[in-house]
Amino acid sequence: MLQFLGMLGAIALTAICWGVYGPVLHFGREAMASPLRPFVCVGMAYFLIAVLIPFALLLRKGERGQWSGIGVFWSLLAGASGALGALGVILALHYGGKPIFVMPLVFGGAPVVNTLLTAVINKSFNQLKAPFLAGLILVIAGAVTVLVFKPQQPAHTVISVPIIEVLLSVALSVACWGAYGPVLHRGQLAMDGSRLRPLICIGGAYFLIAVLVPLALLVPLGDSGSWDIAGCLWSLAAGSLGAVGALGAILAFACGGKPFTVMPVVFGCAPVINTLTTLAFAHTPRNDVSPWFLAGMLVVGLGAATVLIFGPRGHAPVKQRMESA
Numbered sequence: 001m002l003q004f005l006g007m008l009g010a011i012a013l014t015a016i017c018w019g020v021y022g023p024v025l026h027f028g029r030e031a032m033a034s035p036l037r038p039f040v041c042v043g044m045a046y047f048l049i050a051v052l053i054p055f056a057l058l059l060r061k062g063e064r065g066q067w068s069g070i071g072v073f074w075s076l077l078a079g080a081s082g083a084l085g086a087l088g089v090i091l092a093l094h095y096g097g098k099p100i101f102v103m104p105l106v107f108g109g110a111p112v113v114n115t116l117l118t119a120v121i122n123k124s125f126n127q128l129k130a131p132f133l134a135g136l137i138l139v140i141a142g143a144v145t146v147l148v149f150k151p152q153q154p155a156h157t158v159i160s161v162p163i164i165e166v167l168l169s170v171a172l173s174v175a176c177w178g179a180y181g182p183v184l185h186r187g188q189l190a191m192d193g194s195r196l197r198p199l200i201c202i203g204g205a206y207f208l209i210a211v212l213v214p215l216a217l218l219v220p221l222g223d224s225g226s227w228d229i230a231g232c233l234w235s236l237a238a239g240s241l242g243a244v245g246a247l248g249a250i251l252a253f254a255c256g257g258k259p260f261t262v263m264p265v266v267f268g269c270a271p272v273i274n275t276l277t278t279l280a281f282a283h284t285p286r287n288d289v290s291p292w293f294l295a296g297m298l299v300v301g302l303g304a305a306t307v308l309i310f311g312p313r314g315h316a317p318v319k320q321r322m323e324s325a
């Protein structure tokens with residue numbers, strides 16, 4: 001029971017951090033008038049929170065588990081997946097995609113990729129029972145409903161959008177964010193349940209991609225923004241939230257959670273928290289909130305509970321298995 005509560009707390013930490021990430025990063029984007037420059041600051045924050053601090057803790061106090069080549073590979077791949085997924089969203093919005101369409105596609109598609117990839121990697125299609133799949137569908141449907149029916153500013157102009165570029169960018173985000181959980185879980189298992197080591201690898205990969213790639217794209221994409229102190233601070237705060245959220249996912253896996261269970265709940269709850277935070281920052285009147293929006297939040301909650309109850313159970317943490325041996 002204690003292990004299950006720990007997993008719930010870790011999932012909540014990830015969902016909250018990743019849910020607040022977007023609205024906080026939005027302030028950075030507005031201050032810099034750029035979609036790419038804030039991403040560089042996000043990468044710097046990941047380097048501090050997910051590389052330097054865990055590395056110092058590892059040197060000073062140590063931790064269970066050990067470094068392994070295969071564990072480093074999978075954890076680096078997880079970090080790259082997270083960074084490329086975020087970059088895909090940035091590119092989709094840069095090419096003119098509307099958030100009301102882009103985000104439902106991403107948060108609706110990522111859990112599907114997560115579930116299928118987890119089943120393929122672990123050869124565990126037999127664990128996908130009907131109640132769990134029903135809960136997964138509810139989570140996806142609820143998240144999409146929340147994003148579609150959230151209060152919107154009325155559009156005044158119609159702009160031609162390069163649909164191919166937008167769809168390719170969305171596909172990049174769906175594939176990368178969907179792969180994040182299964183790949184990270186595999187890296188953590190290969191390091192004997194270590195928590196800090198996979199986080200260091202994630203931070204290193206995120207730092208390289210989130211800093212080098214945006215800097216290389218500033219000129220080709222015609223970025224006309226500028227570096228701004230307030231924008232940098234907001235973006236660093238967003239990056240810190242992202243890194244702490246990544247730690248939450250690692251802790252959830254360490255408590256016995258599986259990607260089957262952990263990631264669909266995170267992907268379902270994070271957009272709801274994102275939307276609620278955005279509405280709070282914008283001081284949105286209650287009259288502007290659609291009943292469908294509220295219904296979507298209820299569906300997400302019901303689906304998340306179903307996934308947690310009927311989801312495949314993980315193994316006991318490494319420490320417990322060693323003590324019982």
